Amino acid sequence: MRLRPFDRPDPGYTTIIFLLLGLGVVAVYSSSFFYASATGRSEFYYLKGHLLRLIPGIILFFLIQRIPYHSLRQLSGPGYIVLLTILLFTFLIGHRIYGAKRWLQLSGFSVQISELAKLWVVIYLASLLSFRMELFSRFKTMIPPLLMLFSIILLVLIQPNFSMAIVMATVALYLLILGGVKLRLILPIVGLALLVIGLLIWRFPHTSYRLSRFFSGSLQYQVEQSRIAIGSGGLFGHGIGSGRQKLLFLPKPFNDFIFAIWAEETGFIGSVFLFVLFLLLFLRGIAIASGLEDSFGFLLVSGMNMVIFIYFLLHTGIALGIIPPAGVPLPFISFGGWAVIANLTAAGIIVGASRWRVT
Amino acid sequence: MRRWVNFLPFAFWCYLAFNLFNLQILKHQSYSIRAKNQHEQKVRLVARRGNIYDRNGRPLAVSIKAYSIYAVTKYVRNLNQTAMKLAQLGLGPYRELVRKLKTKRFFWVKMKVDKELATKVKELHLPGIGVVDDYLRFYPQKRYLKDLIGNVSSDNRGLSGLEFQFDSILKGRDGFAVFQKKPSGRGYPYPHYPMLEPECGGDLYLTLDLDLQILLYETLSRAVDRYRADRAAGVIIEPGTGKVLALVNINGDRCHNSVISDEFEPGSTFKIVTLAAALIEGHRLDEIVDVSGGRLKVGGHLIHDFRDYGRLDLKGVFVHSSNVGAVKIGRRVRREIFFQTARALGFGNLTGIHLPGEAKGKIYRPREMKRLRYANNCFGQGVTVTLLQLTNAYAAIAASGKLYRPYVVARIVGGETRYTFRPFLIRRSLTPEICHQISEVLAAVVEEGTGRRARNRLIKICGKTGTAQKAGPGGYLPGRIITTFVGYFPKQEPDYVIGIMLDEPKQGSWASQITAPVFGEIVAGMAKIPGMVGDSYAYAQ
Numbered sequence: 001m002r003l004r005p006f007d008r009p010d011p012g013y014t015t016i017i018f019l020l021l022g023l024g025v026v027a028v029y030s031s032s033f034f035y036a037s038a039t040g041r042s043e044f045y046y047l048k049g050h051l052l053r054l055i056p057g058i059i060l061f062f063l064i065q066r067i068p069y070h071s072l073r074q075l076s077g078p079g080y081i082v083l084l085t086i087l088l089f090t091f092l093i094g095h096r097i098y099g100a101k102r103w104l105q106l107s108g109f110s111v112q113i114s115e116l117a118k119l120w121v122v123i124y125l126a127s128l129l130s131f132r133m134e135l136f137s138r139f140k141t142m143i144p145p146l147l148m149l150f151s152i153i154l155l156v157l158i159q160p161n162f163s164m165a166i167v168m169a170t171v172a173l174y175l176l177i178l179g180g181v182k183l184r185l186i187l188p189i190v191g192l193a194l195l196v197i198g199l200l201i202w203r204f205p206h207t208s209y210r211l212s213r214f215f216s217g218s219l220q221y222q223v224e225q226s227r228i229a230i231g232s233g234g235l236f237g238h239g240i241g242s243g244r245q246k247l248l249f250l251p252k253p254f255n256d257f258i259f260a261i262w263a264e265e266t267g268f269i270g271s272v273f274l275f276v277l278f279l280l281l282f283l284r285g286i287a288i289a290s291g292l293e294d295s296f297g298f299l300l301v302s303g304m305n306m307v308i309f310i311y312f313l314l315h316t317g318i319a320l321g322i323i324p325p326a327g328v329p330l331p332f333i334s335f336g337g338w339a340v341i342a343n344l345t346a347a348g349i350i351v352g353a354s355r356w357r358v359t
Numbered sequence: 360m361r362r363w364v365n366f367l368p369f370a371f372w373c374y375l376a377f378n379l380f381n382l383q384i385l386k387h388q389s390y391s392i393r394a395k396n397q398h399e400q401k402v403r404l405v406a407r408r409g410n411i412y413d414r415n416g417r418p419l420a421v422s423i424k425a426y427s428i429y430a431v432t433k434y435v436r437n438l439n440q441t442a443m444k445l446a447q448l449g450l451g452p453y454r455e456l457v458r459k460l461k462t463k464r465f466f467w468v469k470m471k472v473d474k475e476l477a478t479k480v481k482e483l484h485l486p487g488i489g490v491v492d493d494y495l496r497f498y499p500q501k502r503y504l505k506d507l508i509g510n511v512s513s514d515n516r517g518l519s520g521l522e523f524q525f526d527s528i529l530k531g532r533d534g535f536a537v538f539q540k541k542p543s544g545r546g547y548p549y550p551h552y553p554m555l556e557p558e559c560g561g562d563l564y565l566t567l568d569l570d571l572q573i574l575l576y577e578t579l580s581r582a583v584d585r586y587r588a589d590r591a592a593g594v595i596i597e598p599g600t601g602k603v604l605a606l607v608n609i610n611g612d613r614c615h616n617s618v619i620s621d622e623f624e625p626g627s628t629f630k631i632v633t634l635a636a637a638l639i640e641g642h643r644l645d646e647i648v649d650v651s652g653g654r655l656k657v658g659g660h661l662i663h664d665f666r667d668y669g670r671l672d673l674k675g676v677f678v679h680s681s682n683v684g685a686v687k688i689g690r691r692v693r694r695e696i697f698f699q700t701a702r703a704l705g706f707g708n709l710t711g712i713h714l715p716g717e718a719k720g721k722i723y724r725p726r727e728m729k730r731l732r733y734a735n736n737c738f739g740q741g742v743t744v745t746l747l748q749l750t751n752a753y754a755a756i757a758a759s760g761k762l763y764r765p766y767v768v769a770r771i772v773g774g775e776t777r778y779t780f781r782p783f784l785i786r787r788s789l790t791p792e793i794c795h796q797i798s799e800v801l802a803a804v805v806e807e808g809t810g811r812r813a814r815n816r817l818i819k820i821c822g823k824t825g826t827a828q829k830a831g832p833g834g835y836l837p838g839r840i841i842t843t844f845v846g847y848f849p850k851q852e853p854d855y856v857i858g859i860m861l862d863e864p865k866q867g868s869w870a871s872q873i874t875a876p877v878f879g880e881i882v883a884g885m886a887k888i889p890g891m892v893g894d895s896y897a898y899a900q
Contacts, residue, residue, distance in 0.1 A: 174364060177361055177364045178361055178362075178364050178365075180361060227382060227390065228390055228393050228394050228397070229394070230379070230382050230383060230390075231382045231383060231386050231387055231389070231390020231391065231393075231394070232387070232390045232391045232393070232394035232395075233383055233387075234383060234384070234387040234391065235383070235384065235387070244394065244398045244539065245394070249397070249398075263379070263383065267383065268379070268380070268383040268384055271379055271383065272376070272379070275372070275375070275376055275379065278372075279369075279372055282368065282369075282372075286365055290362075302365075306368070309368055310368065313368060313371055313372065313375065316375050316379075317371075317375055320375060320378045320379060320382060322374075322375070322378060
């Protein structure tokens with residue numbers, strides 16, 4: 001039997017996505033033109049790159065809406081095998097860029113595989129929590145599925161992609177709580193996970209260095225520069241294009257610190273606008289999730305929604321100097337390779353699911 | 360389903376929003392300053408200091424474009440190499456440069472170098488080493504004018520003389536440009552930053568005549584050698600306006616304007632006060648004064664003349680510069696009138712010339728003048744004057760009693776101000792009749808008295824010699840004298856008043872032998888300058 005959707009795709013959610021994408025194009029150009037020309041490229045270099053990645057992302061965003069979300073459940077098993085294979089493969093023979101084995105060369109194209117892993121975590125947990133809930137009633141039966149999840153997070157962590165592992169773990173925790181797993185079962189797992197993470201931080205010098213610098217109060221140069229950018233913006237900002245912190249003071253101003261540039265150029269007004277847009281996006285996502293009658297849909301949409309929102313929280317938290325610095329892009333705004341595509345996929349899944357609302 | 364878990368990210372959102380508010384609104388000021396400090400570099404654009412010209416437009420002080428090289432050691436990368444390269448260009452010894460680069464945060468490697476060297480330094484592209492525009496102050500006539508014009512500091516601020524007095528006009532207004540800084544500290548121009556063009560300082564045109572200045576300087580400097588004097592000073596003033604045409608100090612290398620700053624006892628040149636007071640009191644020039652014996656005892660002190668003149672008339676007392684006679688005439692004059700006359704001629708007061716460091720001199724009030732002091736004052740001992748005061752008093756007599764404030768700056772041109780200084784009449788000190796009579800006496804001094812050696816074949820000169828004993832701690836110093844000569848010419852409608860002073864000449868002991876011939880030399884020299892002394896001055900007329 002072929003399923004038919006009951007409703008139109010949610011117009012509010014799509015509108016916010018495209019508003020953010022529009023702001024992103026402006027922000028990427030504004031924050032990158034100087035960097036590009038200072039590094040001997042055309043001032044439109046990063047703008048072009050960004051637009052080039054947006055096109056497949058937007059196409060994917062619309063295509064994925066056509067797929068009934070129910071069928072995504074089937075990706076959880078094969079997805080695990082594919083991810084495990086690729087992650088192990090990169091771990092064993094991956095080549096080094098940025099001192100991390102984060103990239104895999106695939107037919108001349110760099111794929112950031114962990115971007116797909118975060119989507120898989122949502123699909124995997126949503127399907128487990130809705131169809132195999134009985135596994136999560138006892139500690140013993142909970143272990144095998146969680147070990148599968150852990151193996152993926154661990155492989156991402158030792159890439160090392162610390163920030164992505166944190167995102168995945170947080171989203172997983174969120175889904176476990178949301179899915180109704182008893183808190184007395186979750187807490188030991190969280191404790192165990194923290195222990196493992198602590199061990200790994202201790203093992204990986206560059207992460208522990210960053211953390212120790214952050215907690216010792218001597219903020220890193222880039223965080224300090226980011227705070228200067230945001231603080232000097234004031235109420236109205238310097239105006240789009242005329243920020244000065246991007247003039248080589250902030251590293252990768254069009255990516256990891258794009259919010260700082262945005263805050264400097266548009267001031268408190270512009271920053272709050274962005275804050276409100278993301279909050280509305282998050283609330284809209286929750287509303288869509290609540291409108292679905294099946295628990296898989298609810299958890300899937302909630303998880304995808306959380307994936308997007310947690311990136312926003314991490315990115316701005318780092319820019320404001322609350323969270324230790326790590327390379328986290330701002331969804332839909334930052335210049336970024338596969339992050340753009342992964343985020344648009346997540347958004348596409350949410351909008352697609354909105355067609356199946358009962359209310 | 361536990362929906363409450365959605366509240367956690369929302370709470371974190373609120374926390375972030377509060378932080379954003381804190382940073383962008385509450386702490387905006389401090390972060391704004393920090394941003395400005397690391398983004399902007401304010402560079403001073405130095406204003407060109409105004410030039411100084413003589414009355415004919417000949418340059419006396421000019422600003423020349425130059426460059427200054429500085430080092431900000433924070434940004435210097437390779438210390439030894441930087442020092443080596445700078446040393447190779449001759450910008451200082453290598454070791455010294457290394458020491459400075461190590462110990463200082465900022466220093467001037469070398470100031471005011473020429474364009475060629477500045478370009479070489481720029482082309483090295485050494486991080487931390489920069490070149491800024493600057494101006495070099497150049498004095499084409501420094502030898503003749505150093506103490507009048509004064510000098511400037513390395514940042515072109517006036518330190519002394521006219522440079523100091525007129526600094527606010529000469530300095531102009533510095534501008535600035537703001538540069539965007541790179542994280543490496545180097546600046547580059549950013550289109551939207553504010554900029555203020557510098558404004559050049561105003562030029563000064565002096566009343567001074569360079570030809571006269573050189574003549575006076577050369578003559579006095581020869582005289583210092585000839586008479587082995589410690590130092591000399593001279594000033595030429597135009598009577599009837601107070602324009603200072605020349606002002607010379609021979610002080611060795613010292614930059615000190617003794618014409619206006621040094622007080623000394625004038626001696627006989629001061630006797631014009633006695634003479635003027637006597638004439639005011641109604642005494643006549645042919646009144647007889649008995650000076651026989653050439654000595655006079657006052658309060659236990661002996662006053663004596665050059666020789667015994669017997670009986671002289673009042674005119675003769677001044678022609679032969681008899682001290683005894685001056686004291687005796689003084690006794691016929693009320694002390695109040697004597698004091699008032701001295702005051703009227705400007706003694707004991709600042710002349711008000713626009714130059715720093717003018718001295719006032721000292722004269723005594725009638726109450727303060729005891730018998731001996733008054734007797735001394737009558738022939739110019741016990742009072743102190745500056746050469747400018749003395750010369751200006753003679754200028755008042757030459758201008759029929761009109762005492763003008765002497766001035767050196769005629770015009771200010773350019774800059775924000777455009778101003779012409781006009782002669783400033785202080786007071787009418789004496790009546791024209793008395794001035795005429797004094798002129799007669801002073802003319803006779805040069806014709807037949809102590810000033811004979813100042814005579815000129817063509818020009819009729821009025822003048823007076825002065826030989827004063829120098830006072831030291833515990834009384835007058837034997838053998839140490841100050842010789843002066845103040846005179847004006849031509850007798851009818853004088854154009855120039857010249858005052859000269861030689862301090863402690865070792866050759867000769869009287870002004871009649873020392874300063875009078877020097878004065879004569881100056882007048883002769885002026886006659887040779889075309890247009891300076893006209894045909895109408897001819898003696899025959």
